[in-house]
Amino acid sequence: MLIHRTPFFLPWLYPSLVWRIPTNRKELFLTLDDGPVPGPTEFALDLLKESNAKATFFCIGDNVHKHPDVFKRILHEGHAIGNHTFNHLNGWETPIAEYVKNANLSDAVMDEHQIGTKTKKVVLFRPPYGRITRAQIKALSAYKIIMWDVLSFDYTESISPEACLKNSIKATRPGSVIVFHDSLKAERNMRFALPRFVAHFADKGYSFNVIPQ
Numbered sequence: 001m002l003i004h005r006t007p008f009f010l011p012w013l014y015p016s017l018v019w020r021i022p023t024n025r026k027e028l029f030l031t032l033d034d035g036p037v038p039g040p041t042e043f044a045l046d047l048l049k050e051s052n053a054k055a056t057f058f059c060i061g062d063n064v065h066k067h068p069d070v071f072k073r074i075l076h077e078g079h080a081i082g083n084h085t086f087n088h089l090n091g092w093e094t095p096i097a098e099y100v101k102n103a104n105l106s107d108a109v110m111d112e113h114q115i116g117t118k119t120k121k122v123v124l125f126r127p128p129y130g131r132i133t134r135a136q137i138k139a140l141s142a143y144k145i146i147m148w149d150v151l152s153f154d155y156t157e158s159i160s161p162e163a164c165l166k167n168s169i170k171a172t173r174p175g176s177v178i179v180f181h182d183s184l185k186a187e188r189n190m191r192f193a194l195p196r197f198v199a200h201f202a203d204k205g206y207s208f209n210v211i212p213q
Contacts, residue, residue, distance in 0.1 A: 061106030
């Protein structure tokens with residue numbers, strides 16, 4: 001069984017991490033992980049532009065290196081960026097020093113390709129798979145570590161696009177941080193669910209904003 005809303009006890013166990021954004025307004029915080037990837041990322045950007053919505057893209061440094069033009073488009077269109085390590089590392093399986101070095105490498109690549117845009121220090125970080133140790137959290141204290149309270153599971157082949165959409169809508173509430181993926185693996189479900197998800201909440205008067213830094 002896939003649990004789309006984060007269990008209540010995780011924010012209690014890790015209160016220094018951001019799981020949801022407190023708000024009294026009808027606003028949501030859409031995030032996309034694992035890009036930039038030509039095709040999926042461009043689809044998401046086109047949709048967001050058409051919908052007058054903003055999102056936060058947690059980028060893999062190696063993908064930024066391979067696809068700098070797509071990365072720069074994210075910035076030019078007013079979205080926020082975050083660090084998702086250089087090689088999509090699993091924190092539970094990676095020594096602290098290697099993990100921090102990999103995150104720093106991702107930062108360096110993103111900084112390099114911000115030239116010509118409104119350069120900002122990357123301060124948001126999301127651990128791939130949501131897996132990070134307490135020691136790694138401490139070592140990355142300069143970052144604002146962003147988790148989520150709604151996971152679409154768009155990358156899961158066993159879930160249908162319709163179920164991905166339905167379950168994501170059901171789990172979402174004001175201030176939710178929602179995860180979709182601009183990756184080839186998630187592309188089938190993301191292309192179906194994301195436009196309908198955005199339209200559903202836009203019709204209800206919600207705005208989609210970047211995660212505050």
